[in-house]
Amino acid sequence: MNLNVNSVDSLVAEIQGLSGSTQDVNHLNNLLKQSEDVIRSQAATFASCLTRLDASLHSLGYLYVLEACTAGPIPEAQANELVLSVVRFIDMCSVEQIRLVPDKFISVCKRLHEQVMVLGAPMRAVAPLLTAIRKIQLSSEHLTPLHPDFLQVCLSAKCYKIGYSILEDDILEVDQPRDFFLYCYYGGMICIGQKRLAKALELFHNVVTAPMSSMNAIAVEAYKKYILVSLIHLRQFSASFPKYTSSVAQRNLKNFSQPYIELANSYSTGNISELEAFVQANQEKFENGNNLGLVKQVVSSMYKRNIQRLTQTYLTLSLQDIANTAQINTPKEAEMHVLEMIEDGEIFATINQKDGMVRFLEDPEQYKTCEMIEHIDSSIQRIMKLSKKLTTMDESMSCDPLYLSKVGRERQRFDFDDFDSVPQKFNL
Amino acid sequence: ADINQIKVGLGLVKHPPPPDGKKIIPSVSIPPSEKTLAALKDSTTTQMASSSSGLTFKLHPLVIVNISDHHTRVKSQSQPPTANGFASDATSASSNSPPLSSPRVFGCVIGVQRGRTVEIFNSFELLYDPSTHSLDRSFLEKKQELYKKVFPNFYILGWYSTSADAEESDMHIHKALMDINESPVYVLLNPSINHAQKDLPVTIYESVEAERISVDHVAHLKPSDGGSAATQLAAHLTGIHSAIKMLNSRIRVLHHYLNAMQKGEIPYENSLLRQVSSLLRRLPAIESEKFQDDFLMEYNDTLLISYLAMFTDCSSTMNDLVDKINVAFDRHSRRGGRTAFI
Numbered sequence: 001m002n003l004n005v006n007s008v009d010s011l012v013a014e015i016q017g018l019s020g021s022t023q024d025v026n027h028l029n030n031l032l033k034q035s036e037d038v039i040r041s042q043a044a045t046f047a048s049c050l051t052r053l054d055a056s057l058h059s060l061g062y063l064y065v066l067e068a069c070t071a072g073p074i075p076e077a078q079a080n081e082l083v084l085s086v087v088r089f090i091d092m093c094s095v096e097q098i099r100l101v102p103d104k105f106i107s108v109c110k111r112l113h114e115q116v117m118v119l120g121a122p123m124r125a126v127a128p129l130l131t132a133i134r135k136i137q138l139s140s141e142h143l144t145p146l147h148p149d150f151l152q153v154c155l156s157a158k159c160y161k162i163g164y165s166i167l168e169d170d171i172l173e174v175d176q177p178r179d180f181f182l183y184c185y186y187g188g189m190i191c192i193g194q195k196r197l198a199k200a201l202e203l204f205h206n207v208v209t210a211p212m213s214s215m216n217a218i219a220v221e222a223y224k225k226y227i228l229v230s231l232i233h234l235r236q237f238s239a240s241f242p243k244y245t246s247s248v249a250q251r252n253l254k255n256f257s258q259p260y261i262e263l264a265n266s267y268s269t270g271n272i273s274e275l276e277a278f279v280q281a282n283q284e285k286f287e288n289g290n291n292l293g294l295v296k297q298v299v300s301s302m303y304k305r306n307i308q309r310l311t312q313t314y315l316t317l318s319l320q321d322i323a324n325t326a327q328i329n330t331p332k333e334a335e336m337h338v339l340e341m342i343e344d345g346e347i348f349a350t351i352n353q354k355d356g357m358v359r360f361l362e363d364p365e366q367y368k369t370c371e372m373i374e375h376i377d378s379s380i381q382r383i384m385k386l387s388k389k390l391t392t393m394d395e396s397m398s399c400d401p402l403y404l405s406k407v408g409r410e411r412q413r414f415d416f417d418d419f420d421s422v423p424q425k426f427n428l
Numbered sequence: 429a430d431i432n433q434i435k436v437g438l439g440l441v442k443h444p445p446p447p448d449g450k451k452i453i454p455s456v457s458i459p460p461s462e463k464t465l466a467a468l469k470d471s472t473t474t475q476m477a478s479s480s481s482g483l484t485f486k487l488h489p490l491v492i493v494n495i496s497d498h499h500t501r502v503k504s505q506s507q508p509p510t511a512n513g514f515a516s517d518a519t520s521a522s523s524n525s526p527p528l529s530s531p532r533v534f535g536c537v538i539g540v541q542r543g544r545t546v547e548i549f550n551s552f553e554l555l556y557d558p559s560t561h562s563l564d565r566s567f568l569e570k571k572q573e574l575y576k577k578v579f580p581n582f583y584i585l586g587w588y589s590t591s592a593d594a595e596e597s598d599m600h601i602h603k604a605l606m607d608i609n610e611s612p613v614y615v616l617l618n619p620s621i622n623h624a625q626k627d628l629p630v631t632i633y634e635s636v637e638a639e640r641i642s643v644d645h646v647a648h649l650k651p652s653d654g655g656s657a658a659t660q661l662a663a664h665l666t667g668i669h670s671a672i673k674m675l676n677s678r679i680r681v682l683h684h685y686l687n688a689m690q691k692g693e694i695p696y697e698n699s700l701l702r703q704v705s706s707l708l709r710r711l712p713a714i715e716s717e718k719f720q721d722d723f724l725m726e727y728n729d730t731l732l733i734s735y736l737a738m739f740t741d742c743s744s745t746m747n748d749l750v751d752k753i754n755v756a757f758d759r760h761s762r763r764g765g766r767t768a769f770i
Contacts (some may be wrong), residue, residue, distance in 0.1 A: 211757065244750040367732075368724045376731045383738045390745045397749060403756035 008049045011039075015053060015061030022096070025060055029100050032064045043068040055089045059097035062089060067104045070111040079115045086112045087128045095135045102136055106145050113149045122156035129153060130162065141172035148182035155186060160193040167191065167199065172389065181207055181218040188225060192294070197233035204229060208253065209245040219249060220256045221289070227260040228294040235305040237264040259285045263298070270309070272302050272327045303328055303337050304346070311347050311360045319356040331356060485632055486547040487615070491537060491588075492630060494551045495617045498533045499590045503619075506531050532556070534563060534589050534601070537615055538575060538582040544667060546613065548585055550575075562604055563587070586613035592620060 018028035032039070039046060047069050053062045066089060074082055086108060098105045109132045116125040129150040136144055147166065154163030167187045174180045184207040191200035207222035230237045239261065241250045254261060259282045266278050279286070279295055286292045306326035310317060319331035319338075328334045338358055341347045348361040365372075397403060534556045539548040552571050555564040572584060587605055589598065598614065605612040611634060618629035682704065688694045689701075 211753075244753070366721075366725070367728045368721050370724065372728055373724065373731065376728065376735055380731065380735050380738060383735065383742060387738060387742045387745065390742060390749060394745055394749045394752070397752045397756070400752075400756060403752055406755050 008046060011046065011061075011065075012049045012052050015049075015058050019058045019061065019097075025097055025100070028060055032061065036064070036068075039064060040068040040071060043072065050085065055092040056094050059089075059093040060100060063093070063098055063101060063104055063108065067108050070108055074111070074115065076118070079119055083112060083115050083119065083124060087124070090128045090132045090135070093135065098135065099138075105132070105136055109146055110149060113153060116153065117156070122153045123159065125153045126150075126157055126159050126162055130166070133166065139173075140169045143171045143174045143179055143183060145176060145179050148179055148186055151183065151186035151190060155189055155193075158193075160190050163187075163190040164194050164196070167203075177210070177212070178218075180210060181216065181222075184210075185218050185222050185225075188222065188229070192225075192229065197229055201226070201229050201233055208249060209242060212246050212248055214248060215252050215256075220253065223253045224257045224260050224289055224291060225294065227257065227264055228291060228298055231264060231267055231298045232294070232301045235301065235308065236268065239264070263295070267298065267302065267305075270302070270306055272299070272306075275299055275302060304341055307334075307337060307341060308347060311349070314360065316357055316359045319351075319358060322358065483634065484545045485613070486545065487630065487632070488539075488547070488549050491548050491551045491615070492617070492628065495533070495535065495588050495590060495615070496619070498535060498553055499531075499617065499619050502531050502533050532589055532591050534587065536568065536571070536584055537586050537588050537613065538579070539585045540581055540583070541585065544671075546585060548613070548615070549582060550579070551588060551615075554587070563601055565604075584608050584612075586615065588615035588617065590617045590619050592618050 014031075015028065018024045018031070043065075046065050050062065050065055050069075053065075055062050066086070070082060070086070090109070090112075093105075109129060112125055112128065116122050129146060133144055133146045133150055136146065150166065151163050154160065163186075167190065171180075171183070184203040188200045188203040188207070191197070191203060204222045204226035207219055208226055210219070212219065227237055239254070263275075263278060263282075266275050269275075276299060279299060283292070286295045303326055307322060310322060310325060319334050322338065323329070323331045323334040326334065326337075328337065335351060338347075338349060338351060342349055342351075348363055350359050350361065351357075352359070533553065535551050535553040537548045537551045539546065539550065541547070552575065554571070555567050556562075557564055575582065584605075586609065587601060589601075602612060602614055614633040616631040616633065618631070620629075685694070686704065689696060
C-alpha cells in the first residue's frame with residue numbers, strides 16, 4: 001500500500017491517521033520510506049502541511065517533511081524561520097518516533113547548526129541541540145554525531161558550562177570515529193575554558209591515542225594542545241607514547257608539532273628567560289595554531305613549577321631566596337605566587353610574614369575521614385563496572401576472526417614441531 | 429529450645445542436615461578403649477565448624493577416655509547379677525559379645541568457653557536417679573565446688589551420656605542444666621562397636637533458640653590449620669555473618685515488641701522496659717575519638733587494598749586487550765608478520 005501523496009491534504013490525513021499506536025507508527029515509517037523521493041522532490045508544496053501537523057503527536061511524519069524541506073540549499077531569508085521551526089520541533093518531538101529514523105533527525109539538527117552559524121547566533125542552538133542529544137541518545141554512554149556540533153556551538157557562543165555538563169558522561173559507544181575525534185578535541189577546548197585542565201588532558205590524550213589508520217588533522221591539532229596543557233597542568237611532558245597508540249600516530253605526530261616539542265624541551269630546563277625568548281622567536285607559529293594564549297599560560301606556569309621543585313629540596317626558605325632561585329623578580333611577587341599555589345592546593349606551606357620565611361609542610365590528609373571512605377568506595381564501584389566491561393571486551397576480542405587469523409599465522413614460527421596441527425587460516 | 433546435632437568426626441565425613449532437629453543419624457562406632465586411642469593418635473585432618481551459630485568445639489581426648497572408661501567400668505560392674513542403682517537393662521551375655529543395650533552412664537563436662545570457641549577439657553561422673561529422670565543435684569554441686577578449687581577456670585559446659593541415640597528423657601536433664609549454663613552441650617558417646625567405621629562415635633548436641641542448624645565439627649588434637657587461607661577466611665566470614673544475622677533478628681524481635689507496647693497492643697511491662705533501657709544505655713560500647721580515628725584509618729586501608737587489587741586486575745585485562753587489538757588491527761605489526769615458517 002502506498003502513501004497517498006497526491007496532495008498536501010491527503011498526506012496530512014495519512015500521517016494523522018497512522019500516528020496512533022506503535023504498530024501504526026512503524027507502518028507509517030515504512031510507507032514514508034517508500035515515498036521519500038516524492039516528498040523530497042515536492043518539498044516546497046509540502047511545507048505547508050507542517051502547520052497542520054502536531055510536532056509531538058506526529059513526530060515521524062513531521063520529521064520526514066521537515067527533512068525534505070531542509071535538504072536543499074536554504075536562502076538567507078528563510079534561515080531564521082527555519083531555525084525557529086526546527087527549534088520548536090526539537091522541543092516538542094516524541095522520542096520513540098524520532099528514534100525510528102535517527103539519521104533524518106540528525107541531518108535536520110545539522111542543518112540547524114549550519115544555519116545558526118550562518119546567522120552568527122550560535123547561542124540559539126545551544127539549548128535545542130542539548131535537548132536533541134538527550135532525545136536521540138540511546139544511553140548516556142552513547143556518542144551521537146550531534147555531540148561535536150553541540151560542543152562547537154558552545155565554544156562559539158562561549159557557553160562553556162553547558163558544554164562541560166555533557167562532558168561529564170563517560171563515553172563507551174561510538175558510531176563514527178570522526179565524531180569521536182571532534183568530540184574529544186572540542187571537549188578538551190571547553191575544559192580549558194572551564195579551567196579543568198585534568199579533564200582536558202584526558203580528552204586530548206584520547207584523540208592522540210585513538211586508533212587511526214592514517215594521519216588526520218584533528219589529531220595533529222590535538223597533539224599540539226596536548227603538549228601545552230600537559231606543560232601547564234603537570235609541569236612536565238613526556239614524549240613517549242603509550243603502547244595503545246596507533247603506529248601511524250607514533251611515527252608522524254611529532255613531525256607536525258616540532259615547535260611545541262622544542263618548547264617542552266626548553267621548559268624542562270627551568271630557565272624562564274630562555275623560554276620567553278623562544279616564545280618570542282616562534283610567536284607566529286603559535287599564533288597560526290591559535291595557541292598563543294595557551295603558550296602564554298605555559299610561560300607563567302613556569303614560576304609555579306620552579307617553586308614546586310623547591311618544596312622537594314627545602315623545608316624552609318626565605319621569600320628572597322625563592323625569588324632568586326625561581327627567577328622571580330621581587331619577593332612580593334614570589335609571595336603572591338606561593339599564596340596562589342597554597343590556595344589551589346598544589347603545595348602545603350605557611351608563610352611567616354614577619355621574617356619573610358616560608359615553611360613547606362607535608363600533605364595533612366590523614367585519610368581518616370568518612371568522606372575519604374565514600375570517595376574510595378565510589379571509586380571501587382566505578383572500577384568494578386569498568387572491570388566487567390573490560391572482561392567482556394577482552395572475551396569478544398579473543399573470538400574475533402581477524403585476531404584469530406593473525407595469531408594463527410604467527411604461531412607457526414614458534415610451534416614448528418606441531419605446525420601441522422595449527423591451521424593455516426581460520427575459515428569461518 | 430531445640431536440640432540440634434553436631435557430628436564429631438575425624439576425616440571428611442559430612443552428614444546432611446536432619447530434616448527436623450530431633451531425628452538423628454546413627455553415629456558410627458568403634459570399641460571405646462584401644463581403637464579410640466589409636467584413632468586419636470592417627471588423626472590428622474580437621475574440619476572447620478560451619479554452624480550458623482559459628483561455634484567451634486574442641487573436645488579433649490581426656491573427656492572421651494573418661495566417658496568410655498566410665499561406661500566400661502559400669503558395664504563390667506553390671507555383668508554380675510548384682511545390679512546397682514544405675515538405670516540399665518542388665519546384660520547376661522558373655523563379656524565378649526556386645527550387649528544389646530548397655531547401662532547408660534551420665535556425667536558433666538567442664539571446660540572453657542572463649543568467644544566462639546567451646547573447649548571441653550574434662551568431665552566427671554554424676555549420679556542418675558532413674559525414678560525422676562534427673563541427675564542428683566546436690567552431688568553435682570558438691571563435685572562442681574571441688575573441681576572449681578582445682579581448676580578455677582573451668583565452668584560446667586554441659587553433660588554427657590552414652591547410648592546409641594539421644595532420647596526424649598534427655599531433654600529433662602538438659603533443661604535442668606540450663607540454669608547452670610544457659611546453653612549446655614550434650615556429649616553423646618555411642619558405645620556399640622562397629623569395626624567398619626573409622627570415625628569416633630561422639631556426637632555433640634547444642635541447644636539453639638531459633639533456627640535448626642547442622643554443623644560438622646572436629647575433635648582438635650593438634651592445633652588446626654583450618655585448611656587453606658581461603659576456607660579459613662570463608663569460615664570466619666560465615667561466622668561473622670551468622671552472628672550479625674542473629675543479632676539482627678533479635679533486635680527486630682525487641683523492636684517489634686516495643687512497637688506493639690507503644691501502640692498499646694500489649695500491656696506495659698516495666699521490668700522489661702527497664703532491662704531494655706539499661707541495655708541501650710550501655711551502647712555505644714566504645715566512643716572515643718582515638719577509636720574513631722584508628723577504626724577509620726584501618727577501614728580506609730582495607731578499602732584501599734581492595735581498590736588496588738581491582739586496579740591491578742583491570743590493568744592486566746587492559747594490557748591483554750591492547751595486545752590483542754594491536755595484533756589484530758595494526759597493519760604494521762611490530763612482530764613483522766612473516767607467514768610460513770618453511
